[in-house]
Structures are given as C-alpha cells and as structure tokens.
Amino acid sequence: MDPQQPGPTPPPGPYSQPGQPASPPPSPGRYGPPTQPPPPHGRPYPQQYPPPQGQPYPPQYPPQPYPGQQYPGPYPPPYPQQYGTYPPYYREPRIVPAPPGTPYHRLGRTPKHTWWRPLLGTLLLGALAFCGTAAVVIAWSIAHRLIAGPFPEPSGVDLFPNDTENLALTLVMLAVLTPFVGLAAWLVQRRPFWSVASVLNRIRWRWLLWCCLPALGYIGLSVVTGIVVDTLFPAQDAIGTTEGEWIGWGAFVVPALVIVLLVPFQSAAEEFVFRGWLLQAVGAYGPDDPNGRARWLRILFRSPWPGIVVSSAVFVSAHGYTSWAMADIFLFAVTVGWLTVRTGGLEAAIALHVLNNLIAFLLPAAMGRGDQWDVQGDAPWTLFLADLPCLVFYAVAVSWLARRREIARLS
Known part of the structure; x- marks a missing residue:
C-alpha cells in the first residue's frame, strides 16, 4: 500500500460525529465513569472538562479547559445554582477568621457566628477557669507537702502561712486563664486561637515594648501627682504613698523575684x-447591617462602647474595691x-496593667507590708483626682504613638 494514501476510515464510535474519525471514550474523572450510582448528597456530579469530542460545553459552565483536578476553591461564577455556595466536594474550613477590615471589638463576628456561641464560650471559659485554678491549688499543695512538709490549717483566704507563697499561688491561678481564653475562642467560636490578642491574630511584641514607654511615664506621673495630693490635702484625704519603712535587700529579694516573674502573666x-474575651463577646452581637428598625440601637451595638462598659463593670466587680477606689478602677x-x-x-x-501591678505589689513588699497584697x-477621693491626669496622659501618648508607628486597627 502506498504510504501516502490514507488508510480505511474506522467505523464511527459513540463519541464521534458523522464524517469524523472515532475518538476514544473520555477517561474517568474524579467521580468515576458516568454509570456509577448517584452521589449520596443527591446532587449531580459536575461534568468533566473538556467534554467528549463533538459535544458542546454545558451553558452553565464557563467555556474553558478543565483538566480533571478540582478547583482550590469555589467554581468561578457563574456556576450551577444547585451547588449552592460551594461545589459538592468543597470542604468548608473549621476555623474562619473575621473578614478583612473588621475592628478589634467585632473579631468574634465571623461567618460562623451565631447568637449562642459567645454565651457558650463564656460558660466554657468559666468552667475551664474553675477546673484550672482548682488543679493549680491541688498540685501546689501536693508539691508543698512533698518539699516543705505538712502545713497548718488555712486561716481566712490564705492557704499557706507564708505571705510570699500565698501571693505566688494567687498569681499562678490567674495566669493560667490566658490559654483558656484562646481555647474558648478556638473551640466554640471557630476563630483563630490568638484572635483575642489583636487584629493580626497574634501578640505584636514590638508594639508591646513601645507601649511600655508611655506606661513608664504614667508611673512617674502617678508618683508626682500622689506626692502633690498628699501635700495639698489634709491627712484624712491623703493617698498614703510614704507609709512603712525599707525592710532591706535580704528580706525583699525573694518577694521581688516572685512579683517580677509572675505579675506579667497575671496581668x-x-x-x-476582660478586655479580650468579654469585649469581643459583646461586640459580636452587633448586627452586620446597621439599617432597619431601631436604627440607633443597632448602630449602638455595632460600636465598641457597650463592650467597653460591660467588660469594665465586670472587671470592677471581680475586685473588692468600694467607693472612690471602685470609680478609679472603673476609669482605668x-x-x-x-x-x-x-x-x-x-x-x-x-503594658499599663503590668507596670501598674508591679508598683502596686513591689511598694508594699519593700515597706514591710507584704501581708497586705x-x-x-475604700480609698480617698484624692486617689481618683490624682489618677485622672495620669490616665489621660497615657491615652493621649499611646494614641499618638500608634499613629506614628502606623499600628493596624483593622483585621
């Protein structure tokens, strides 16, 4: 036979058009041959791309090649309406962060938000806090008995006879709450573990160190205003910044080490x-659309102030302050x-909480009043008067520094 002459035309196949050579059947795709049973979800399998030779593209799909692998995300629009938001083989992620541009107090308002998640997360956080602190007390008591021997029956709220050990136990009991907050956000609200820390879902350590500068200014200004107030006002209204006497380095070094090492974790x-979980839990209830009925109420709950006020009130109630001391801590x-x-x-x-608590614990320990930690x-009204300009200074300084450093305010 002449090699230049065309051979006999094979018979047409099932996937050929009249007058065209036969083509092999399409290879099975992701879901197997077309004859396999329907999928369990009741939706039709997506048609393979490219379609068999001679068959047109379905009108609902975009006319572009599709090699058989699935898309990394949803189908490019338009896609069949029966697939809903995602194609049938798309698995929605378990952890979903807040949309870009979300402010801090609304980071709990993710696509997975429902009305019960902040409530259930708060209950879970309370249960974890109770179990965690109880575990710390039990483990501490066992370790104390093994190392130092038996200890007398507790008197009042103190478990051990040593004031420094009681302080260390209390600081550790509070410090273990940090991972519980992230765990509640991760398990219940289905958002990133460290989304409670910042809009970047992490602790911004460099910015934390920058905030220590105005916090040191706050401490220095507090000392100055305290001395001025004690000088100008009578003794019954004095703050009492100079009570006690120096106990010496030998008696001060151990409680100072405990305070310096544990107070940052406690604060x-x-x-x-309070400023993390509670503020975001209240902010999650702000509606996505501020319009509609009771528009002013919907706009109010989208603002951070309901969360700020509620978390501040709970913060005050968690302490034992009264009168002007309560007003001062609420302002803080x-x-x-x-x-x-x-x-x-x-x-x-x-930054401010850590440095404020360091001074609040170190000064009594240095003046021989370690048992009063x-x-x-109550506190005199002059305490509120002296602390007011210090807090204003810190707020203005941090705001100015945040603008200079271009710190992110939105996710």
Whole structure:
C-alpha cells in the first residue's frame, strides 16, 4: 500500500460525529465513569472538562479547559445554582477568621457566628477557669507537702502561712486563664486561637515594648501627682504613698523575684479575659447591617462602647474595691478598653496593667507590708483626682504613638 494514501476510515464510535474519525471514550474523572450510582448528597456530579469530542460545553459552565483536578476553591461564577455556595466536594474550613477590615471589638463576628456561641464560650471559659485554678491549688499543695512538709490549717483566704507563697499561688491561678481564653475562642467560636490578642491574630511584641514607654511615664506621673495630693490635702484625704519603712535587700529579694516573674502573666491573663474575651463577646452581637428598625440601637451595638462598659463593670466587680477606689478602677478599665479598640489589640492594656501591678505589689513588699497584697477596699477621693491626669496622659501618648508607628486597627 502506498504510504501516502490514507488508510480505511474506522467505523464511527459513540463519541464521534458523522464524517469524523472515532475518538476514544473520555477517561474517568474524579467521580468515576458516568454509570456509577448517584452521589449520596443527591446532587449531580459536575461534568468533566473538556467534554467528549463533538459535544458542546454545558451553558452553565464557563467555556474553558478543565483538566480533571478540582478547583482550590469555589467554581468561578457563574456556576450551577444547585451547588449552592460551594461545589459538592468543597470542604468548608473549621476555623474562619473575621473578614478583612473588621475592628478589634467585632473579631468574634465571623461567618460562623451565631447568637449562642459567645454565651457558650463564656460558660466554657468559666468552667475551664474553675477546673484550672482548682488543679493549680491541688498540685501546689501536693508539691508543698512533698518539699516543705505538712502545713497548718488555712486561716481566712490564705492557704499557706507564708505571705510570699500565698501571693505566688494567687498569681499562678490567674495566669493560667490566658490559654483558656484562646481555647474558648478556638473551640466554640471557630476563630483563630490568638484572635483575642489583636487584629493580626497574634501578640505584636514590638508594639508591646513601645507601649511600655508611655506606661513608664504614667508611673512617674502617678508618683508626682500622689506626692502633690498628699501635700495639698489634709491627712484624712491623703493617698498614703510614704507609709512603712525599707525592710532591706535580704528580706525583699525573694518577694521581688516572685512579683517580677509572675505579675506579667497575671496581668496579661486579666486583660485577655476582660478586655479580650468579654469585649469581643459583646461586640459580636452587633448586627452586620446597621439599617432597619431601631436604627440607633443597632448602630449602638455595632460600636465598641457597650463592650467597653460591660467588660469594665465586670472587671470592677471581680475586685473588692468600694467607693472612690471602685470609680478609679472603673476609669482605668474604660481607658485601657478604649485603647484596645483604638490600637487593635491588647498590647497597650497589658503594658499599663503590668507596670501598674508591679508598683502596686513591689511598694508594699519593700515597706514591710507584704501581708497586705490582697487588701482591697475604700480609698480617698484624692486617689481618683490624682489618677485622672495620669490616665489621660497615657491615652493621649499611646494614641499618638500608634499613629506614628502606623499600628493596624483593622483585621
């Protein structure tokens, strides 16, 4: 036979058009041959691309090659309406962050948000806090008995006869709350573990160190205003910044080490609970659309102020302060809550809380009043007067520094 002459034309196959050579049947795709049973979800399998030779593209699909692998995400629009939002083989992620452009107080308003998730997360956080603190007390008591021997029956709220050990136990009991907050957000609200920390879903350590500078200014200004107030006002209204005498380095070094090592974790844990979880739990209830009936109420709940006020009130109730001391701590909580939303994270609140608590614990320990670390109660009105300009200074300084450093406020 002449090699240049065409051979006989094979008979047409099932996938050929009249007058065209036969083509082999299409290879099985992701879901097997067309004769396999229907999928369990009741939806038709997506047609393979490219279609068999001579058959047109279905009109609902985009006319582009499709090699047989699935798309990494949803079908490019338009796609069949029977598939809903995602094609049948798409698996929705378990953990979903907040959409881009979300402020800090609404990071709990993710696509998985429902009305019961913040409530259930709060109950879970309370249960974890109870079990975790109880486990710390039991483990600490066993370790104390093994190392130092038996200890007498507890008197009052103190478990051990040593004031420094009681302080260390209390600080550790509060410090273990930080991972519980992230666990509640991860398990119940289905959002990133560290989304409670900032809009970047992490602790911004460099920004935290920058916030320590205005926090040091706050401490220095507090000392100055305290001395001025004690000088100008009578003794019954004095703050009492100079009570006690120096106990010496030998008696001060051990409690100082305990305070310096544990107070940062205790203060950060309180911020994660109150300015983190509670503020975002209330902010998650703000509607996505501020329009509609009761428009002013919907706009109010979208703002951070309901969360700031509620978390500050709970923060005050968690302490034993009364009268003007209660007003002062409420002002402190509102200030750091506003800064948390303003800077998009807990770093400014943690920096101020840590340095404030360091001074509050170190000064009594240095003056021989280490047994009064857990004493909370009333305070003169001059304390509120002296602390007001200090908090204003810190808020202004951190806001200015955040603008200069271009700190992210939105996710």
